[in-house]
Amino acid sequence: MSPPRAASYLGTLLRRGAPAMAGVTGGLDDLEVADPAPAAPLRRMRRIAGPVEPAAPDNLLLRATRYVAMVPLAYRILAVTGALVAFLADGHGGVAPVVAVAACLIAWNVFGLTWLFRSAPFHDRAAGRLLVLDVLATIAANLVVGAAVPQPAFAAAMQVPGKHLLGAVALLTLALGAGYGLALMLLGVPLAGLAWLLNTGVFNVKQAVAGLPTMIGVLVTATGALILLGLGTRLALAYGIRHGREAERARQHRMLHDTVLQTLETIALPGTGSSEHQLSEIRRLARAQAIEVRQAIEGADGSGALGEKLAALAAEMARDGLRAQLVMAELDADTLSEVRQIAIRDAAREALRNTLKHSGTDRVVVRAEDRDGGVAVIIRDHGTGFDAADRPPGFGISQSITARLAEAGGQAQVESSPGGGTRVTLWMPR
Incomplete structure (x- = not known):
């Protein structure tokens, strides 16, 4: 027995509407949707619209998809208001029922917008009930106008509930799928005929189908918008997953570079003293490294102010033989966010370890100060230095220092010259 065929994302989108976007994250990383290699537009669209393994709906995406209903709701408020103004401007009779119907429809759509923007959790059943009530309100508005408006003004008055019907077709298409929008469009034909029957006593087939081309246009437009929105969302999710994994x-x-690799390199350096002393040093480094790796795994990055983090870092480097003189300006504890403080601390750790390994000196000055609307940490040593033109930045500078700060919105600058020492400037905006 062959395995069941994976569902098409495009088919799922058309059947279920915008909420389908909340359940298509499963298996997204296995597709070539976010392949950065150049591809023909149609080929890439086929990849996006291709097979998908539906997962449990993501609650955040599910809440976000409800906002697609904003467009048809806002359209109906404007369109119904415009149709009412046009009807009143023509001086037709039967104003009272038309105004009452328009006021009810506008109030209903305003309530719909308010419901969308509420902070309460999203519930499928509540949304389903409101959509059913919306269809019933649309039907009732057409029938009330058909029964209550004088015949001479009937054709103009029908523009008011007619605009609401067009918005309802778009709303159902986006919220539930193209099938529901098609069903309401087809229901609009006998509904218009019934309104004419109530008003004139005759089921006017010609007038019943007169609005069908406009409803078809609305259905096609809403379906196209649903497809573009769905495909764009899936492409964005695929790129987000890809780039998120690369960042991780x-x-x-x-x-690993800043912890395990650094410790292994330190252990590999020629030791001094007796074998027992060297073994004791290795054990000390191993214990310290185990604590640091465990903190990294568990996310225990510390929560003190930047000054406390730099002081702890200076003490850490002192255990490895680098004497760091810390010069701190008056910095508030809330000067930088925790994420940015950690980025500066970790970048400074890499700079100090570079000093320990390559500078030929055991002294360094670490200064923290306000600068250009942010905080700057300058690490300065008077060691051997290097020529940046002859030595391109390695992993430690390009990733552990520059890239780490860039991720948090900061900048890093490394200045050095042979025999003139090295200055590393870490800057982070507030």
Whole structure:
């Protein structure tokens, strides 16, 4: 027995409407949707619209998809108001029922917008009930106008509930799928005929189908908007997953470079003293490294102010033999967010370890100060230095320092010259 065929994302979107976008994240990483290689537009669209493995709906996406209803609701408020103004301007009779119907429809749509913007959790059943009530209100508005408006003014008066019907076709298409919008469009034909029957006593077939081309246009437009919105959302999700994984890999690489790799390199350096002393040092480094890796895994990055983080970092480097003189300006605890403080601390750690390994000196000055609307941390040593033109930045500078700060919105600058030492400036905006 062959395995069941995966559902098409495009088919699922057309059958279920915008809420289908909340359940298509499963298996998205296995597709070539976000392949950065150049591809023909139609080929890429086929990839996006291709098979998908529906997952449990994502609650955040599900809440976001409800906002597609804003467009048809806002359209109906404007269109019904415009139709009412045009009807009143023509000086027709039967004003009272038309005004009453228009006022009720406008109030109903305003309520719909208010419901969309409420902070309460989204519930499918509540949304389904409101859509049923919306269809019933649309039907009732057409029938009331047909029964209550004088015959000479009937054709002009029908523009008011007619605009609401057009918006309802678009609303159902976006919220539930193209099938529901098609069903309401077809229902609009006998509904218009019934309104004419109530007003004139004759079921006017010609007038019943007169509005069909306009409703078809609305249905096609809403379906096209649904497709474009769905495909664009899926492409954005695919790119987000791809870039998120790349960022996570880069973060893991930096963590390994800044922790395990640094410790292994320190252990590999020629030792001094007796074998027992060297073994004790290795054990100390191993214990310290185990604590640091565990903190990285568990996300225990510390929550003190920037000054406290830099002081702890200076103490950490002192255990490895680098004496860091810390010079701090008056910085408030809330000067930088926690994420940016951690980015500066980790970038500073990499700069200090570079000093320890490559500068040929065991002294360094770390200064923190206000600068250009942000906070700058300057690491300065008077070691051997290097020529930036002859030595391109390695992983530690490009990833552990520059990229780490860039992710948090900051900048890093490395200045050095042979025999003149090195200055690393880390800057982060407030």
